[in-house]
Amino acid sequence: MLLCVLSAAIGHAEPSEPVRAPDGSRLDRIQPVHDRVSDMFVYSAAMNTVIRSRVLRAADPNAPAPTLYLLNGANGGTEGSWYDETDVAEFFRGKQVNVVIPIGGGGSYFTDWAFDDPMLGRPRWTTFLTAELPPIIDSALHGSGANAIAGISMAGTSVFQLALAAPGRFRAIGSYSGCVRTSDPMGQAFVTAVVARQRGNALNMWGPPDDTRWAANDAYLHADRLRGTAIYVSSGSGVPGDLDTPEGTHGDVLHLTWQLLFGAPLEAIMNMCTRELRERFSQLGIPATFDMRTTGTHSWGYWQEDLHRSWPIFDKALTAVG
Secondary structure, rough: HHHHHHHHHHHOOOOOOOEEEEOOOOEEEEEEOOEEEEEEEEEEEEOOHHHHHHEEEEOOOOOOOEEEEEEEOOOOOOOOOHHHOOOHHHHOOOOOOOEEEEEEEOOOOOEOOOOOEEEOEEHHHHHHHHHHHHHHHHHOOEEEEEEEEEEEEEEHHHHHHHHHHHHOOOEEEEOOOOOOOOOOOOHHHHHHHHHHHOOOOOOOHHHHOOOOHHHOOOOOOOOHHHOOOEEEEEEEEOOOOOOOOOOOOOOOOHHHHHHHHHHHHHHHHHHHHHHHOOOHHHHOOOOOOEEEEOOOOOOHHHHHHHHHHHHHHHHHHHOOOO
16 A cells, blocks of 8 residues: 555556665655655665655656756755756756755765764765665666766765766766865865864764875776766856846845855866866866856856756766667
8 A cells, every 4th residue: 555655656657566775775755746846755774864855757757767866065955955946847847857856965075974973963975875765766766777966066076976986876977066176185175164064074074184085085086987977067267147146146135145255256266176177087088078167156047057058968878778
């Protein structure tokens, strides 16, 4: 009876087996939001908690569909997510792809932490996003097994780390306004500040600055291992652009002020990081698409545009045969 209810909620034929992963992670429940949008709650055995994801079903829920995971930034989506801040619901309407937006993980860099943290708990996001969640999504949503992942800001770093941690799990990755280099002094200082802003302690994530975990999770150092993955990287310059106006923020003066005072210098830093990564990829001869905008701050309007521009790359990778 339970499976029948779940099947009705997600709109396809009843699964032949309970929706769970071998490690004990399982589909806890699904709450319909409206139309083809639901909140899927998945128990993570690694984190011993239930994680919510906003899910947008593929156009034909009865046919196999690839999955695009969209990661939020430093607040984990609790103060504005892809679904709330962009047109993803409309943009993906009619497209044969499941879109999954995990909620949570603020300040975690979506990685597996070395130690539990007094404020952030037991972050084991790499395990969740690469080993626990995908098989459950595929089972519950008729997934094809083809995945792509994209993220903004903090998560623009994480998508590279996740691809390195689970080779072959993601056919394509998209990094919007991220800073990939994490183990040099500037990178460590930046990561520590992002984690601290969410009241976490980066020492619990990858240890002290001389711990080998920092270098192990630095995608800049291990970029050669990303060959064969479709990659899209974008950044604005920090110079205010068309979306950094009253019209661009729909009259939200407070939001516009944030974009100009904080989003502009922050994006300038992201631009510097992205240029370093582009040079690194060029030196190694790794194909990737770099979209370096001449204007733009660290804000949702530009990330929405980035998603639109990168979708053809993801679509091609997700639907490739073999």
